[in-house]
Amino acid sequence: MTSKKDFVKFDQVDKSYDGKVLVVKDLQLDIAEGEFITMLGPSGSGKTTCLMMLAGFETPTNGEIYLDGKAISSIPPHKRGIGMVFQNYALFPHMTVYENLAFPLRVRKIPKDEADKKIDKALSMVSLQGFAARMPGQLSGGQQQRVAVARSLVFDPQLVLMDEPLGALDKNLRESMQYEIKHIHESIGVTVVYVTHDQSEALTMSNRIAVFNDGKVQQLSSPDELYEKPVNSFVAEFIGENNTFGGEVSDISGGKCKVKLGNAEILANPISVKGKGERTTVSLRPERALINPSTKMDNLHKGKIEEVIYHGDHTRLRINLLGNPEFILKVPNSSSNLDIKLGNEINIGWNSDDARALDPK
Amino acid sequence: MSSETKQILTTDGIPLEVSLKKAERKNKIKAFLLVAPLLFFLIITYVFPIGDMLFRSVDDKMVTQMLPKTFKAMENWDGQDLPDEEVFAAFHEDFIKLVEDKREGKLSTQLNYTKNGFKSIIKKLRRASKKFEEGNYKEQIMSVHKRWADVEYWRAIQRRAPEFTGQKYLKGMDMYVNEEGKIVSVEEDRRIHRVLWLRTLEIAFFVTVFCFLMAYPIAHLLATLPMKYSNLLMICVLLPFWTSLLVRTASWMILLQQQGIVNDFFVGIGLVADDNRPEMMYNKTGSYVAMTQILLPFMVLPLYSVMKTISPSLMRAGKSLGGTPFIAFWKVYFPLTIPGIGAGCLLVFILAIGYYITPALVGGASGTLISNQIAFHMKSTLDWSFASAMGLMLLSGVLVIYWLYNKIVGIDNIKLG
Numbered sequence: 001m002t003s004k005k006d007f008v009k010f011d012q013v014d015k016s017y018d019g020k021v022l023v024v025k026d027l028q029l030d031i032a033e034g035e036f037i038t039m040l041g042p043s044g045s046g047k048t049t050c051l052m053m054l055a056g057f058e059t060p061t062n063g064e065i066y067l068d069g070k071a072i073s074s075i076p077p078h079k080r081g082i083g084m085v086f087q088n089y090a091l092f093p094h095m096t097v098y099e100n101l102a103f104p105l106r107v108r109k110i111p112k113d114e115a116d117k118k119i120d121k122a123l124s125m126v127s128l129q130g131f132a133a134r135m136p137g138q139l140s141g142g143q144q145q146r147v148a149v150a151r152s153l154v155f156d157p158q159l160v161l162m163d164e165p166l167g168a169l170d171k172n173l174r175e176s177m178q179y180e181i182k183h184i185h186e187s188i189g190v191t192v193v194y195v196t197h198d199q200s201e202a203l204t205m206s207n208r209i210a211v212f213n214d215g216k217v218q219q220l221s222s223p224d225e226l227y228e229k230p231v232n233s234f235v236a237e238f239i240g241e242n243n244t245f246g247g248e249v250s251d252i253s254g255g256k257c258k259v260k261l262g263n264a265e266i267l268a269n270p271i272s273v274k275g276k277g278e279r280t281t282v283s284l285r286p287e288r289a290l291i292n293p294s295t296k297m298d299n300l301h302k303g304k305i306e307e308v309i310y311h312g313d314h315t316r317l318r319i320n321l322l323g324n325p326e327f328i329l330k331v332p333n334s335s336s337n338l339d340i341k342l343g344n345e346i347n348i349g350w351n352s353d354d355a356r357a358l359d360p361k
Numbered sequence: 362m363s364s365e366t367k368q369i370l371t372t373d374g375i376p377l378e379v380s381l382k383k384a385e386r387k388n389k390i391k392a393f394l395l396v397a398p399l400l401f402f403l404i405i406t407y408v409f410p411i412g413d414m415l416f417r418s419v420d421d422k423m424v425t426q427m428l429p430k431t432f433k434a435m436e437n438w439d440g441q442d443l444p445d446e447e448v449f450a451a452f453h454e455d456f457i458k459l460v461e462d463k464r465e466g467k468l469s470t471q472l473n474y475t476k477n478g479f480k481s482i483i484k485k486l487r488r489a490s491k492k493f494e495e496g497n498y499k500e501q502i503m504s505v506h507k508r509w510a511d512v513e514y515w516r517a518i519q520r521r522a523p524e525f526t527g528q529k530y531l532k533g534m535d536m537y538v539n540e541e542g543k544i545v546s547v548e549e550d551r552r553i554h555r556v557l558w559l560r561t562l563e564i565a566f567f568v569t570v571f572c573f574l575m576a577y578p579i580a581h582l583l584a585t586l587p588m589k590y591s592n593l594l595m596i597c598v599l600l601p602f603w604t605s606l607l608v609r610t611a612s613w614m615i616l617l618q619q620q621g622i623v624n625d626f627f628v629g630i631g632l633v634a635d636d637n638r639p640e641m642m643y644n645k646t647g648s649y650v651a652m653t654q655i656l657l658p659f660m661v662l663p664l665y666s667v668m669k670t671i672s673p674s675l676m677r678a679g680k681s682l683g684g685t686p687f688i689a690f691w692k693v694y695f696p697l698t699i700p701g702i703g704a705g706c707l708l709v710f711i712l713a714i715g716y717y718i719t720p721a722l723v724g725g726a727s728g729t730l731i732s733n734q735i736a737f738h739m740k741s742t743l744d745w746s747f748a749s750a751m752g753l754m755l756l757s758g759v760l761v762i763y764w765l766y767n768k769i770v771g772i773d774n775i776k777l778g
Contacts, residue, residue, distance in 0.1 A: 057677055077680040078689070090678035094696045103692070104682035155683065 004068070007033035007191055008054065008159065013063035015049050015215075023049050025215040027063070031193065033158075036185050038194045038202040041212030042238070047195050050212075051161050054193065056080050067159065078107075083152030083160040083190075087167055089144045091136040097123070097147050098132035104155040122150040125184055142173045149181065153190065162194045166201065178204050199239050203227065211235050227285075232272060233358040236283035243289070243327050245282040246360065249273050256352050264322045267298050267352035272359045279360035286316075286328045288354040297349035303327060305344050315340065321348060411756075418529050418750035424471050424521040427464065428455045432522040440519060443512050449499040452518075453490070460487055474744075476517035482506045529750035534558075554734070554751075561730040564648055564720075565713035571653040572660040572709045573702065580664035580701070585673065595665075602658045610719045613651040617642040617723065643725025651719045656712055660705035667701030703770045711759050731755060 008031035015024040024046040031037050039047035052058040054065060056077030064071050072080060092100050101122055105115040123129050126146035136144055145165060152160050162181075166174045182205050185192050196202055202209050203223040211218045211226065211234075219226060219235045230236035233244070247261040249270070257270040259282055268282045290297070303321035314330050317340065321327040329348065331340065340346075369377040425432065430451035438444045459465040465487055472479035482505065489505045503510040520538065531537055531544060535552040539545050546552065579598065583591050601609055616622050624638045633639060641647060671694065679689030717732040724730070731751060738748040 055677075055681055057680075076686075077677070078683050078685050080681075081683065082681060084678065084681040086674045086678055088672060088674060090672060090674040092675060092678070092693055103679070103684070107683045107685075107688055151682065161681075 004033045006030040006066070007035075007068055008193070009066040010050070011064050011066065013050075013053065013060045013065060015046070015053060015058065016061045022061075023215050024053075024060075027215075027217065029210060029217060029220065031191065033191055034189045036182070036192045036194065036205060036207045038196060038206040038209045039212055040196060040199060040202040040209050040238075043197060045212040046215040047197075047210075047212045048163060051163055051193060051195050055082055055084055055161055081155075081157050081159075083155070083157035085145075085148045085152045085160070085162040085165040087164045089136070089148040089165075089168075091144055091147055091151070093136055095135075096132065097128070097134050097136065097139070100136065100147060101132075101151050101154045104151065108155060110155075118154050118156075122154040125153070125188075126150045126180070141169055142177060145169060145177060146180070149184065153184070153188070157190065159191045159193065162192065164196055165194075166196075166198075174201070181205065203239070211238060213238070229271075230283065230356065230358070233281045233283060233361050236356065236358060237361075241286050241328060243284045243286060243324070244361070245284075245322060245324055247280060247282065249276055249278045249280055249357065252276060257357055259357060262323050264301065266301070266322070266355065268355040268357040269353050271356045273357045280357045281359065281361050282355050282357050284350060284355045286330045289327075289329055289348050289350040291329065291331065292347050293349035298352045299355065300347060300349040302345050303348050305340065305342055305346065308340060308342055319346075319348065414749040414752055417746050418753055419525045419527060420746060421521065421526040421528075422524050424468065425524050427459055427468050427471075428452065428518070428521075431455050431518070435519050435522065438519070440516055441512075443499075443503075443510065444515055446497070446499045448515075449502055453493070453498040453502065456486065456490065460490065472518065472521065475521055476514060478508055479514070479517075482508050482514075529747045530754065532747060533751045533754050554731075557729070557731045557734055560645075561714055561732075564645065564652070564728075564730060565710050565716075567649060568652045568656060568713045569660075569706050569710045571649065572657050573706060575653070576657055576660035576664055576705065577698075577702075580661050580668050583661070583665045584668035584671070598658055598661050601654065606655065606718055609655055610651055610722045613647070613654070613719075613723055614642060617647055617650065642723050643728065645724070645728045647723035647725065648720045648728035648730075651723050652713055652716055655719060656709045659708045659712060663704035663708065664698065664701040667698050667704075671697050699770065703766065707763070707766055710762065714759060715755055 008029075010027045010029040013024060013027040014022055016022050027046075027050065029050075039050060041047045049058060053060050054067075056072070056075065060073060064073055066072065067080065067082075092103065095103070098119060101119045102115055105118060110118070119132070120129070123132060126149055128143060128146055128150065131139065131143065131147075136147065139147065145168075148165065149162075152162075165181075166177050169177060178201055181192075185205075194202075194205065203226075206223055208220060208222055209226050210220045213234050219231050221229075226235065227240055230239060236242050237244070245259065245261050245266065247259040247266075249257050250260040250265065251258040252270055252273065252275060255270070257268055257273060258265050259268050259280060266282065268280075273280045293300070301322055303319040305317055306320050306325060307318035309316040309318070312333075314332050317329040317331060318325075319327045319329055327348075371377055371380050375383075431448060434448040434451035435444065438448060456465065459468055465483060469480045469483040472483070486502065486505050486509070489501075493501050508514050528538060533554050535547050535554045536544055537547060579594070583594055583598070585591075586594065614621075618624070619638045619640060619642075621642075623641065624633075627633045628635050628638065641650070675693050675697070676689050679693040680686065684692065714730075715732050716730060717736060720728055720730045721733050721736070724733070732755070735748045735751045735755070738744045738751070
C-alpha cells in the first residue's frame with residue numbers, strides 16, 4: 001500500500017479571530033494517509049481552531065490547507081467529505097440511531113439497501129447492533145459516543161476529525177473507548193486527526209502527536225519520542241512528569257555539558273544549548289533517577305526525603321535535591337529493602353543522557 | 362414474632378407509617394397554605410366568573426318567573442290555535458301582578474327579543490287592563506290589539522317557558538328557532554356574526570403566520586449572536602412589550618393614517634400619488650399590521666428559548682456529514698424548534714382570537730373582531746347573556762384549538778420559556 005505522505009497539508013496557515021491576536025501562527029503540518037495524529041495542547045493553544053479550519057467551519061486568515069493535493073479553503077464543509085466527531089456527540093436528538101447514521105447516506109443519495117448494509121456494518125463496528133431504533137436520549141454517554149463515531153465513519157470518509165470526543169466520559173469508559181477507537185482506526189485504515197488536552201489519551205492512541213502551544217506546533221513526533229526526547233521545556237513539562245533544574249552551562253564538550261546549579265554541578269545532554277554561559281532548564285523524568293544505583297551513573301547526588309506518598313503500585317518521594325525541593329522520584333513497591341523514611345538522606349543517580357538541557361523557562 | 366415484624370415501630374413506640382404521615386402532614390399543610398391565596402384568587406376571579414358567564418348565557422328564568430301561571434296553563438295548549446280562556450285568565454293574573462310591581466316593562470323587553478312587536482302591545486294592554494272586567498279575559502285581551510289575537514305571539518310567549526335556553530348561542534351563529542321550532546339561519550343580509558367569526562379566525566390565522574415569519578429569524582439571531590449584541594436585540598424585542606398597549610396602538614394610528622408618516626413616505630418616494638393615498642387604517646390592514654407588531658414578542662420569546670438550547674454543533678454536524686446548509690437547517694435545526702413554534706403559534710393565535718383594543722381602535726368597520734361585538738353587547742345593548750354566550754363560544758373555540766394542537770403535536774412538546 002502506497003500511502004501519501006502529505007494527505008493533509010497545512011501550508012503556512014495563520015488564523016486570527018479579531019485581527020489583533022494570531023490564534024494559529026504559521027502552521028506547517030503534513031499528515032500521512034492512514035495516520036492517527038493527535039493535536040495536543042492546553043486550552044487556547046489553537047488546536048481546535050486547526051481542526052475547525054480543516055473541517056471548514058473556520059477559514060484560514062492566511063495560507064492554505066490541502067486535502068489529497070487539493071486546496072480546500074474555498075470548499076464548503078458539506079462538500080469536503082470529512083467525517084467528524086464532536087465534543088458533545090452532536091447526535092440529532094429527534095432522530096433514532098438508525099436515522100442519525102442514515103443522514104450522511106441519504107444526503108449522498110445512496111440507495112436504501114446499500115445504506116442499510118453500511119449502517120449495519122458501522123453499528124457492528126462499535127458493537128451497537130440492535131440499538132438502531134433507539135433515540136439518542138435513551139443511550140448512555142458511552143453509547144452515544146460510539147454512535148457518533150459510527151456516524152462519522154458510515155459514509156466511508158478518508159479523513160475523520162475528532163474534537164475531544166471522550167471529554168465528557170468518566171475515566172474508565174474513556175480508557176476503554178480509547179482502545180476501541182484505536183482498534184477501529186487500525187482495522188479500517190482511515191486517517192484520523194484527533195484533538196485532546198489529555199496527554200495520556202494522546203500517548204496511547206496516536207501514531208504521531210503534535211504538541212500545540214501559543215498557536216504553534218512545539219513538537220511533532222511519535223509518542224515515545226515525545227516522552228523520552230522532548231525538544232523544549234514546554235513539551236517536557238506538558239507531557240508526563242518532569243523534574244527540572246534551572247542553571248547555567250559552564251562547559252560543553254563531547255556531547256555532554258556541565259550545568260552549574262548554585263554551588264553544585266550536574267552533567268546533562270545538551271539539546272538546545274550551544275555554548276558556555278547560556279541559561280538552561282535541565283529536564284529529567286522521575287523514573288530515570290535511581291536510589292543507590294548499582295551500575296555506574298555519571299550523576300550521583302545526595303538528597304533529603306521531604307515527603308512520602310503511597311500510590312499503591314509505587315511510592316512517590318519528594319526530595320530536596322540540589323536546591324530543588326520539588327524533585328519527584330518513583331519507587332516501585334516491590335523494592336521494600338530501601339531505606340525510605342521521612343528525613344533520611346539518600347543517594348540519587350542518573351545518566352547524563354537522560355538529563356536534557358533545554359531552553360530556559 | 363411475625364406480628365412484630367409486620368409493624369415497624371419508631372423508637373418512641375409509634376408505628377412508622379403513622380409517624381411518617383404525621384411528619385408529612387405538616388409539610389402538606391404548609392404547602393397548601395402557601396398555594397391557598399392563589400387558589401382562592403383563581404376560584405374567585407376565574408372559575409366563578411366563567412361559571413357565572415356560562416350560567417348567564419343559558420339562563421332564561423326571568424320570563425319564566427314573571428309568568429308562572431301562564432306557563433302552567435299553557436302546558437295543556439297544543440300551540441295550533443289560539444289558547445283557551447284558561448291561559449288568557451292566567452296571563453291576565455300574572456300581568457296584573459307585574460303591573461303592580463311595575464315590572465311589565467322588563468317583560469316587554471324580554472318578549473321583544475323573542476318577537477318584535479311586543480313592546481307596544483304590552484303598553485296598550487297595561488293601559489287597557491285597568492278597565493278590564495272580571496271574566497272572559499280572552500275577548501278583552503284580544504280586543505286591545507289585533508296582535509293579541511295572533512297565535513304567533515302566543516307561541517312566542519310559550520317559547521320563553523323553559524328556564525334555560527340555547528337561543529343565544531344560535532343567535533351567535535346567526536340562527537334562531539322559528540315558529541315551527543326548527544333551527545334556521547337568519548336572512549342573508551342580517552347575518553353579521555358568522556362574518557365576524559370567520560374574520561376573527563382569518564385575522565388570527567394570518568397574524569400568527571406573519572408573526573412566525575418575522576419572529577423566526579429574529580429568534581435565531583438572538584440565540585446565535587454573541588451576548589453583548591443579543592442583549593441589545595432582546596431589549597429591542599421587549600421594549601414594545603414594556604410599553605402600554607394603548608400607546609402602541611395609538612402610535613400605529615399616527616403612522617398609518619392617511620396623512621400619517623407611512624403615507625407621507627410613500628408619497629415622498631413617489632410610490633403613490635398625493636391625492637390617492639391608500640387607506641391603511643380603519644380596515645383589515647390596520648388590524649394586521651398593529652396586531653402583528655404587538656403580538657410579535659409572544660412568538661419571539663418561546664422560539665428564542667428553544668433555539669437557545671440547540672447546540673450549534675448540531676448544524677455543524679449536519680454540514681460535516683454532507684448536508685447542504687439548507688438540508689442541515691431543514692432536517693436538523695427546524696424539527697428541533699417545533700416545540701417553540703407550537704408554543705409561539707398557540708400563544709399568538711389564542712391572544713389574537715380574543716383581541717379587543719387594537720382592532721377597536723385601528724380596525725374600523727371591516728377590521729373589528731368578535732370580541733368587539735361582545736363588548737358592544739356588554740356596553741351598549743346590555744344583552745349580557747348574549748355577550749356571555751359569544752364569550753363562551755370563543756372560549757370553546759380556543760379549547761378546540763388547544764385540543765387539536767395536543768392531538769397533532771402533543772402538549773407536553775410545548776415550551777414556553
